[in-house]
Amino acid sequence: MSGTIAEKILAKASRKKYVEPGDFIVADVDVVFAHDGTATLAFDVMKELNEEKVFDSKKVVLFIDHAAPSPSPAISAIHNRMRDFSKLHNVKLYDVGNGICHQLLPSEGYVKPGSLVIGADSHTVTHGAFNAFATGVGSTDAAIAMMTGKIWLKVPESIKLELNGNLSEGVTSKDLVLFLIGNFKADGFNYVAIEYSGSTIEKLSVDSRMTIANMGVEMGAKASLMPLNENTRVWLSKRVQGPITPVEPDKDATYYKTYSFDVKSIEPMVAAPPNVDNVKPVTELEGLEIDQVFIGSCTNGRLEDIELALRILKGRKVKSRCIVIPASKEVYYEALKKGYIEELLRSNCVVGPPTCGPCIGAHMGLLGPNEVGISTTNRNFPGRMGDRDAKIFLASPLTAAASAVEGKITDPRNYLKEVS
Amino acid sequence: MRGKVVKLGDHVNTDFVISGKYKFKTQDIKELSKHIFEDLDPTLSQKITVGTIIVAGKNFGYGSSREHAPRVIKEVGVSAIVAKSFARIFFRNAINIGLPVIVASESFIDSTDEGDKVSLDLEKGIIRNETKNMEENFKPYPSFISVVMREGGIVSYFRKYGAFPWDTR
Known part of the structure; x- marks a missing residue:
């Protein structure tokens, strides 16, 4: 059998x-x-x-x-x-x-x-x-x-x-x-x-x-x-x-x-509110103004995710609030040793201690009424990350980082072209 | 089992059952149940009384594994949930706590309106909308889930028999 x-x-x-x-x-x-x-x-x-x-x-x-x-x-x-x-x-x-x-x-x-x-x-x-x-x-x-x-x-x-x-x-x-x-x-x-x-x-x-x-x-x-x-x-x-x-x-x-x-033809994607399956290419949402970016969680809070974010954040300042939370002490420590935490701080990101935190609406950066957040997390239900009238977009660390720099939803490929 | 219908749509997720605002403030089911469905519709809780049968669309209960979701639904008096489909963790949790969860056909659910009187026979697998005079069969639970449900959940079963259903098989 x-x-x-x-x-x-x-x-x-x-x-x-x-x-x-x-x-x-x-x-x-x-x-x-x-x-x-x-x-x-x-x-x-x-x-x-x-x-x-x-x-x-x-x-x-x-x-x-x-x-x-x-x-x-x-x-x-x-x-x-x-x-x-x-x-x-x-x-x-x-x-x-x-x-x-x-x-x-x-x-x-x-x-x-x-x-x-x-x-x-x-x-x-x-x-x-x-x-x-x-x-x-x-x-x-x-x-x-x-x-x-x-x-x-x-x-x-x-x-x-x-x-x-x-x-x-x-x-x-x-x-x-x-x-x-x-x-x-x-x-x-x-x-x-x-x-x-x-x-x-x-x-x-x-x-x-x-x-x-x-x-x-x-x-x-x-x-x-x-x-x-x-x-x-x-x-x-x-x-x-x-x-x-x-x-x-x-x-x-x-x-x-x-x-x-x-997978070759897949583009950067974003899940728009109010459900995780409301997925669109980032190109359809570009330009939408955001208040907060969150990079972290069990979905995207690992060393590779911080490295991806820094490909765009390094040497740039964020326009919107940007909270970065390593998924574990080990990730945090590795990021520290590699100088990533310093780079994040130079970009004006907030770096928090390892926790699920804002992903599940517990603490450390909850969205207010009618605020818009872009997050590397896994769920965008109304009320998930703060107020029920806040809007949550889910994306990759690259898209989140590019959006933080612009203060609006941004295709990360615009930034990666410059260096390649 | 017989009750008045409160009708909900598709994809009622666990964050709608208990809003993010409250779910990490307390673990007390009675306290949490005061805020049931608040982010979905703040007026919804007033419509739910003892015996209410929730009739919903597809993928009811998707999202978190937190058992608080089915528990608050049971706490406010809901006697059963009938939906087009359920998310699996919610389905499991509901069975474990003895809250009947039944899958009915799309047409039955679409033709059922808020306030209709619905009756359920879990053992025979019959659901009846008395207001609309329609009836259909559903697949009864497998025997081992059926006994858990009859005893009002797995904890009650264990307290009565001193063993889990699989121990006695």
Whole structure:
């Protein structure tokens, strides 16, 4: 019996020879995590279950990242409950300042090819970039997984997305995934596992692969899986313990559907309000005045994203407010060592400590009534990043940086032409 | 199960259920439920009473994994959500907390208006709009979800049986 990457990981996790789409399975989780937006509700559920203990203290991880450092006494109380839980159960807690869960989980070595990763956060699909089956759940599922190490899952259909060719100058992995979301729409891959393949994904950096996998959930996907590539293998080898064994799809695996794209013709893309699938080429939105730019989040807060932004920001001053937040302390430190933080400050950007911050409307730069923001984040729903009447445009770090310099939505290729 | 319909459109996301303004201020479901649907339509919460059945378009509940979204909907008394489709995390969360989520046909949903009386039989898989006198079948839940739903969610199930449904299989 042959399987897709998703089916092979789920078969192993449920101790079966094979699984088929539609099967209900009970699977062993390799790691389960929650953050300050979801953890305390999971603790409440554990209390209701009269089982406030964890199945394996090494496989449960907590992150204080959504509003960190705390912007209010109420959130401080939430953080303190997490600290208490961490101490009581000897569970690793990444406290204020360490960074965003989806950046830390792999960089701290919790994710390996073939892992089943369960997170109380919708962007858990990010870890598919590491050849793992990673999916987001709510606090009840997370609580049960923390308590028993198990989760019930329906085996999803797999669809194959073949991406071939090289991205054009000025076009990033963010533009590619926005293009896909515009094409397949917000519910296009509801309940399915996306399996990426092709030369584009094979060649991409770890940072870029994470950006693409991250936004799979914006098409409804249960998981966004990628085959392991050399860049990712090297990256992981410095971080994980034990052998790295990639999970390849079987040659005769069954896909519900297969789609192929040549990525060469994709342009810089922008998701306009009020939904992530309202995607247009940047050329259609050029000139629209903006108040604030945000470069950061689990989607685009990595070193590569800061490097991309600096390709345009370096030696220039921003016209609109520009907030840059590295996704983790490691990213921040690398950026500091390379002199990027200084360059950002010279451009008059604000550099914040690692946090989800404005992306989820928690703190550190919320949009006021009728303000317009362009952001490298993942959702643009009304009210997401501040006032409900604010408008949020989603774009790549290049487009965000070019827009910051002009104070209006700008095609980054205008700037890149000068240097090439 | 029988209730009056509150009608919503497509893509009702989790940020519409609980606005960004509140979702990181407190984790208290009762407190959060005071602000339900505020960014979608500030007058909406007044229309919801105990027993209300929400009838919505496609991709209901897309966005965040935060279980607060289905929990506040249950908290304000909504007895079921009927939609053209659901986002998967929301669907799972609703089942886990014992809030019935039913997929009905586009034509049934398009012909159902706000204020209609709708009844649901989860076990038999029948949905009926009594006001419009129309009825259709939906696929009942698989047995293991069906028992979770009958017990009012997975926590209630566990408290009653001392095990999860899969433990006893």
